[in-house]
Amino acid sequence: MSQAQQPETQDTGEIESVSGPVVTATDLDAQMNDVVYVGDEGLMGEVIEIEGPITTIQVYEETSAVAPGEPVENTGEPLTVDLGPGMLDSIYDGVQRPLDVLEEEMGAFLDRGVDAPGIDLEKTWEFEPTVEVGDEVEPGDIVGTVEETVSIEHKVLVPPNFEGGEVVEAKSGDYNVEQTVVELDNGEEVTMHQEWPVREARPTVDKESPTEPLITGQRVQDALFPLAKGGTAAIPGPFGSGKTVTQQQLAKWSDADIVVYIGCGERGNEMTEVIEDFPELEDPQRGNPLMARTTLIANTSNMPVAARESCIYTGITIAEYYRDMGYDVALMADSTSRWAEAMREISSRLEEMPGEEGYPAYLAARLAQFYERAGYFQNLNGSEGSISVVGAVSPPGGDFSEPVTQNTLRIVKTFWALDADLAERRHFPSINWNESYSLYKDQLDAWWVDNVAEDWPEERQWAVDVLDEEDELQEIVQLVGKDALPEDQQLTLEVARYLREAFLQQNAFHDVDTFSEPEKTYRMLTAIHHFNDEAFEALDAGVPVEEITAIDAAPKLNRIATQEDWEEYIDELEAEITEQLREKY
Incomplete structure (x- = not known):
């Protein structure tokens, strides 16, 4: 909004000193966290300290050329944000000024002292009430809905600082966010627009x-x-x-x-x-x-x-x-x-x-x-x-x-x-x-068991144990080399390598690998575990570790992540691993 549209000021003081974003003012009747407008350009700021007649303000904009003697105007209100339909698909700065709206007005470089509401106050939305005349509503209750975007239905709430009461009028139709859509018997009018102080948490039960x-x-x-x-x-x-x-x-x-x-x-x-x-x-x-x-x-x-x-x-x-x-x-x-x-x-x-x-x-x-x-x-x-x-x-x-x-x-x-x-x-x-x-693992295990696989906690713990053992073995490898390890420990290092390269690594820029759904994550882990079990069975049967790690199927573990038909791929790969390893004993 323009300077003329800014909130009505309650009191005026005078700048005493300027130190970067911190400005002190005298003769300003203010409370902590009040929003003020500083200097001739009306730069937005917030009261952060009051000591006797001196009020200290942090200014949200560049303060160059601001000088002592210029006015400071107090709004008497804390820093708030505009809440309502239109916030999604928006880009704001730190004090909720819509950057795309301001860019249209003045280009890529914003002037100082400019402002605009966080949501479009003139745009109309199709409001559909979910309450009827005679219904009792309380603070926080949903009174209607608006289709904010194609993805999200915006639910219009009775503001938490309202008293609530009986609905005497509920309107359907196209309204802007400042027009009344639900009226209560105590005279309170619910609109689609709320304001809330940013430093105060919204209440819950x-x-x-x-x-x-x-x-x-x-x-x-x-x-x-x-x-x-x-x-x-x-x-x-x-x-x-x-x-x-x-x-x-x-x-x-x-x-x-x-x-x-x-x-x-x-x-x-x-x-x-x-x-x-x-x-x-x-x-x-x-x-x-x-x-x-x-x-x-x-x-x-x-x-x-x-x-x-x-x-x-x-x-x-x-x-x-x-x-x-x-x-x-x-x-x-x-x-x-x-x-x-x-x-x-x-x-x-x-x-x-x-x-x-x-x-x-x-x-x-x-x-x-x-x-x-x-x-x-x-x-x-x-x-x-x-x-x-x-x-x-x-x-x-x-x-x-x-x-x-x-x-x-x-x-x-x-x-x-x-x-x-x-x-x-x-x-x-x-x-x-x-x-x-x-620290959430234990309390989330029930969800994985109910929605993905009953043995999920065991599979995850197996992977953690293998990676822990690898970390311990790497210290020995650095001293004496991998060949000095027993064959079972050499095989453990190979399994851990597949855990690191095939499972823990993920390509954010690959169309398929960028996202791994829980079922795919589980099946990838079980595929590596399957290789581990078959490999150790072969080792127990006397197959040398070099022959186990040299099978053609093993490197295919690294390609699971990029397969669109990963379920079929894993099924075939597990069968191939079993066949190739059992041929050796």
């Missing part, structure tokens, strides 16, 4: 223990280190180890209903790739465009640092809104390290006492507040919804002992550790199976 996995289509994650719907995960890794590609794969292929992707302080070329690729991708679940269930928040490294600090909250609030409708939401934050760096910069300008490595002392608390908004919830309207949060961490030099990584690990329950050595060997996803872990 209860937070439950998750029991269903978020299927990612990535074998190393689904099989060995699963994430629950409503769970939290961290992807730490050094530069070039594949954090962004891994998160993009999760955004593309996870079986969440809604995806919120936050590019927080990342390089512009990476966000450009996301913005260009996502509209062209097809949703594997529904066959519709992927953007039809996706919201992108782009806050690149050259954008103002204060907006980077707020973009995480903008994203999680949008996720909570769709969760309230009963949807499963996956939120990707790339990366929380850049978010923490923004907090560190603002904290230093406030002259706060620094903690470890200069980060603010409240770093751990802020990370916990963010991740705690994830979960599997019982909503106010009786539905169930979830928010799964995956946060990338970019530790300087790949040092996992630095504060952001360590504080994140204390909070999340799934840890996908990316390894620079694996990335250099072109092993992707470069998730180190010796350092990664998931």
Whole structure:
């Protein structure tokens, strides 16, 4: 919206000093977290400290040429996001300004002080009420639906801060988001537009223990280190180890209903790739465009640092809104390290006492507040919804002992550790199976047993045991060489190699291998296990290990992942392995 359309101001003060994104003002009657407009250009900011007559503000835009003596106007309201139909298939900056709308108005480079609502206030939507006159509704109840995209039905909710009451009018037809669609007997009018403070979690009835996995289509994650719907995960890794590609794969292929992707302080070329690729991708679940269930928040490294600090909250609030409708939401934050760096910069300008490595002392608390908004919830309207949060961490030099990584690990329950050595060997996803872990495995086993295979936990444990044994044997191999090992241990190394190359490796850019459904993941694992069992039977029968590993069928294990007819291929391959090995004894 233009400067004239900004919220009515409540009080006016005067700038006293400017230090980067931090501005101090005097004579401003304000409360913590109030949104203010700073300077002659009306730059958006937020009150972050009040000390006597001095009010400290973090500004979400570049502050060059802003000078002492210019006015500061207070809106009296906290930083909020616009919620309603139209958020999907949209690209926002860190404070929910629609970048595509602003680009149409002023081109690729945005002017300072410009604003626009997060959703189109004039566009009409076909509203279909789900309540009738006389029905009693409470906060959070669904009163109607709108077809937001070809993939998602938008459910119009009674705002959580309403009292609720009896429906006296429910209208069907085409309305914009600010027009009343349901009226209650106490005078409350429900529209399709809500506003919600980003730093306040939306209310729910209860937070439950998750029991269903978020299927990612990535074998190393689904099989060995699963994430629950409503769970939290961290992807730490050094530069070039594949954090962004891994998160993009999760955004593309996870079986969440809604995806919120936050590019927080990342390089512009990476966000450009996301913005260009996502509209062209097809949703594997529904066959519709992927953007039809996706919201992108782009806050690149050259954008103002204060907006980077707020973009995480903008994203999680949008996720909570769709969760309230009963949807499963996956939120990707790339990366929380850049978010923490923004907090560190603002904290230093406030002259706060620094903690470890200069980060603010409240770093751990802020990370916990963010991740705690994830979960599997019982909503106010009786539905169930979830928010799964995956946060990338970019530790300087790949040092996992630095504060952001360590504080994140204390909070999340799934840890996908990316390894620079694996990335250099072109092993992707470069998730180190010796350092990664998931605390959701046991509670998710029942789902795998009921929906995929009864022996799933045993198959997974077999793979983990083989990889653990390989890790121990590699230390001996480096000292004395592989030939010095007994034949059974040499064979174990060969089986582990197929686990690494055929199963754990996955090509994100291959049309078939980019996604592996749970049934395929299970059958690939059982095929390698079948080779293991037949190979050790042959070894026990006196067949030399060199002859066992030289059979023609064994290398075909590496080609399962790229087969469209993988079921038939695996059946034939297992029969071929059995035949070729048993011929030798």
